[in-house]
Amino acid sequence: MKIMTCPMNGPRNIDEFQSFGPVRDELDPEQTADADWSRHLFRAENRKGVVVEWWRHVPSNYFFLAERDLVSNEIIRTFDASQRSGQS
Amino acid sequence: MAGLDAMPVFPFMQGGAAHGTMLPSGAVALTDLTASPRFGLKGGGSAAWLAAHGVVLPAINRIGSHRGMRVLRLGNEDILLLREDAGEPLAELRGAWESDTGPKGYSSWREEGWAWMRLSGPAIAEAMSQLCALDLRPDRFCAEDIAQTRVGHIEAVTFRAPAGFDVLFDVTASAYFARTVSAVARHCKQHQA
Numbered sequence: 001m002k003i004m005t006c007p008m009n010g011p012r013n014i015d016e017f018q019s020f021g022p023v024r025d026e027l028d029p030e031q032t033a034d035a036d037w038s039r040h041l042f043r044a045e046n047r048k049g050v051v052v053e054w055w056r057h058v059p060s061n062y063f064f065l066a067e068r069d070l071v072s073n074e075i076i077r078t079f080d081a082s083q084r085s086g087q088s
Numbered sequence: 089m090a091g092l093d094a095m096p097v098f099p100f101m102q103g104g105a106a107h108g109t110m111l112p113s114g115a116v117a118l119t120d121l122t123a124s125p126r127f128g129l130k131g132g133g134s135a136a137w138l139a140a141h142g143v144v145l146p147a148i149n150r151i152g153s154h155r156g157m158r159v160l161r162l163g164n165e166d167i168l169l170l171r172e173d174a175g176e177p178l179a180e181l182r183g184a185w186e187s188d189t190g191p192k193g194y195s196s197w198r199e200e201g202w203a204w205m206r207l208s209g210p211a212i213a214e215a216m217s218q219l220c221a222l223d224l225r226p227d228r229f230c231a232e233d234i235a236q237t238r239v240g241h242i243e244a245v246t247f248r249a250p251a252g253f254d255v256l257f258d259v260t261a262s263a264y265f266a267r268t269v270s271a272v273a274r275h276c277k278q279h280q281a
Contacts, residue, residue, distance in 0.1 A: 015238070059244065
């Protein structure tokens, strides 16, 4: 069983969680070139490395952030969204 | 057709979706408390409104008490008040909330959206160990703790009752939950035999 540690509820079966994808820059469509805006809307990154993602603990409907290694699939750490400063 | 002021029909009642589903009794017993009063608030302003009305709020995933009600803090701004008898304090608090026009959070409709069931009986510890993956032994999970997790494979909130565990879950899963607990109860019985 894979365990993920929810910042609010503690260690739980990964089955209790839902992934909402990587945290992305919030671009201003008025200030962004069309090509960049199109890329932002329709293209997903597919790189190696560490990504910060939104996750939800389903039974408590709690959204939080997790750092995950895209190669090893290891969840490096999880934290509340209020601690997001400095994350990409 | 019943009027809007008609008594609500809960799943195990005559006319309810789970009517006729057997509730296990014996080594593992299941009691339906869904018709018991409760009051849930959710969203910005909920905690502040309750605090302003004298409710001392516990930490998240902990249970407090206020005038005979159990106060369950399910999130920063998600609070549920439970009372098993038709007590006045809960009705008074609800009345005050309904008549308030200021910022007050939102009703989370727990009295209609959630089933409230109680598991008890001599084999309750074994039954819960099969229904829930968490360590709920007394030294790890005390009377003031709340677990928001899965019980019987469905999303649920569980906490200790005077004799057993209370479980809150989506009311539409009532019949499924009763059948799941019945199956576990049969397994516990065979195991003990």
